[in-house]
Amino acid sequence: MSDILDKILATKREEIALGKQILTEVQWLTKAARLEPARGFIKAMRAAVAAGKPAVIAEVKRASPSKGILREPFDPEAIAKSYAEHGATCLSVLTDIQYFKGAPQYLDMARQASGLPAIRKDFIIDTYQVVQARGLGADAILLIVSALDLPQLLELESCAHELGMDVLVEVHDDAEMDIALQMKTPLVGVNNRNLRTFEVSLDTTLALRHKVGEQHLLVTESGITTVDDVQRMRSHGVHAFLVGEAFMRASSPGEALAELFA
Numbered sequence: 001m002s003d004i005l006d007k008i009l010a011t012k013r014e015e016i017a018l019g020k021q022i023l024t025e026v027q028w029l030t031k032a033a034r035l036e037p038a039r040g041f042i043k044a045m046r047a048a049v050a051a052g053k054p055a056v057i058a059e060v061k062r063a064s065p066s067k068g069i070l071r072e073p074f075d076p077e078a079i080a081k082s083y084a085e086h087g088a089t090c091l092s093v094l095t096d097i098q099y100f101k102g103a104p105q106y107l108d109m110a111r112q113a114s115g116l117p118a119i120r121k122d123f124i125i126d127t128y129q130v131v132q133a134r135g136l137g138a139d140a141i142l143l144i145v146s147a148l149d150l151p152q153l154l155e156l157e158s159c160a161h162e163l164g165m166d167v168l169v170e171v172h173d174d175a176e177m178d179i180a181l182q183m184k185t186p187l188v189g190v191n192n193r194n195l196r197t198f199e200v201s202l203d204t205t206l207a208l209r210h211k212v213g214e215q216h217l218l219v220t221e222s223g224i225t226t227v228d229d230v231q232r233m234r235s236h237g238v239h240a241f242l243v244g245e246a247f248m249r250a251s252s253p254g255e256a257l258a259e260l261f262a
Contacts, residue, residue: 059244080110082254
């Protein structure tokens with residue numbers, strides 16, 4: 001399979017250049033300044049784990065490059081509300097347009113409908129996108145180590161923190177974990193899906209979990225589809241999850257969430 005990540009990042013650079021012509025970073029900052037403070041994304045996750053519950057980041061995702069359209073018709077408000085009613089801790093909202101058929105406005109729609117903290121799930125490579133995320137109402141952003149070097153990660157993290165947002169840093173292998181642990185954020189996600197091939201293995205999380213100390217909160221991402229998957233992770237001390245595709249094909253995403261994490 002061709003290198004999907006490189007294609008996505010090339011598209012993202014074009015989108016950023018166009019976006020800056022439509023609405024500048026200063027204009028997005030002005031929008032952000034008018035909003036209520038960000039909801040505590042990490043705080044909500046830690047509270048769930050402290051209470052002995054799984055901390056679930058439920059994903060609002062219309063499509064993926066590997067699976068195509070996951071849900072049609074797609075109603076981000078109804079999905080988010082269903083998640084909130086059935087025990088989700090936070091939301092992850094895909095805003096990438098070309099490859100995941102998302103939209104920036106989905107973030108605010110889902111966040112307002114649910115009342116939950118929401119992370120902007122996108123391929124963030126520029127401070128413009130960080131400021132834009134807060135202007136859209138995001139409470140946190142995703143930073144992907146395979147798409148960025150350490151100086152870029154630190155710059156984008158600093159920008160997010162200055163705007164009051166939390167950061168979820170995502171890794172896939174040992175070398176990326178070493179980079180992520182040099183950042184300030186305590187929230188580290190292990191993507192069980194290889195973003196360059198889109199192959200999935202839950203062993204990825206289990207192989208990396210020992211590197212994360214008690215000061216961090218480890219999130220396992222992708223490939224969690226059964227109750228056995230959840231129990232396997234929790235038996236190894238992994239209590240935070242990011243799940244999307246398993247819910248998107250269900251008639252009621254929230255009920256599917258409640259069944260998976262019963």
